[in-house]
Amino acid sequence: MTTSTALLLADLTGVAVFAASGASAAVAKRLDLFGVVFVGFVAALGGGIFRDLAIGEVPPLAFADWRYAATAALTATAVFWLHPQLARLRTTVLVLDAAGLGLFTVTGTIKALDAGVPPAGAGVIGMLTAIGGGLGRDLLTGEIPVVLRREIYAVAALVGAVAVVVLNLLGQAGPVPLTLAAGLVFGLRLVALRRRWSAPVAALRPPRPGAPDAS
Structure with missing residues (x-):
């Protein structure tokens, strides 16, 4: 199997x-x-559209290759009809999201590198490719985007993107190393969820007694 396939x-x-x-x-x-x-x-396609626009691939693959839109539409339709058989939807969403995060981190970073983007920029594009779809999903369903919460999400994608960049620099950009990089993102995201790892947040000072009401 070739790298492009x-x-x-x-x-x-x-x-x-x-x-x-x-x-x-x-x-x-x-x-x-x-x-x-x-x-x-x-x-499914929000992050990829951003990636293609960032690297100058116009029109984006989401619109130029029918297989992308068809895959997204058929999968979503299947979930709509089969959802009674999907137990514990929240767990399903989190696991699928972690898998997509890993896969899109890898493909986004590699495509940016292949387009001639420098390693640092390719890593950022890979991370944004991975988190773009989840960001759109959360906004459309009325949730605070996961990437803006305390959970380890964008950080996991960034770690995976750095791993892909390093593997590429070492000449190890074959299917097996890239699969391991995607697995790294997937595993890190799931472990962070299970152990409730989170990024630090700013500590808010309680109002001083007698202080005027800011409202």
Whole structure:
């Protein structure tokens, strides 16, 4: 299997799992079929559209290659009809989202590197590719985006993007090393969820007694 074929398969797999993640979140919010498919589409392809625009690939693959839109729409539709068989939707959403995070981190970083973006910029593009779909999903379903919460989310994608950049510099950008990099992001995200790891937040000082009300 060539690297380009492996990247295409990883990209389409990422589209499918993010579409399922978005559709599951939409089902949990009781959206209709169109709403479920639309949220699944945005979750699956939002990050990739940003990536392609950032590296100057116009039109983005989401619109130029029918397989991307078809994969997202079919997956979201399947989730809509099969959701009664999906136990514990919240757990399903989190696992699928972690899988998509890992896959999109890898493909986004590699595509940026192949387009001639310097390593640091490619890592940032890879991270934004991974978190863009989840950001759109959360906004459309009325949730505070995961990337803005205390949870380890964007940091996991950034770690994976750095790993891909390092592997590329070492000449180890084959399917197996890249799969391991995606697994690193996936595992880090799931472990962070299970152990409740979080980034620090600013400490708010309580108002002083007798201080005027700021409101």
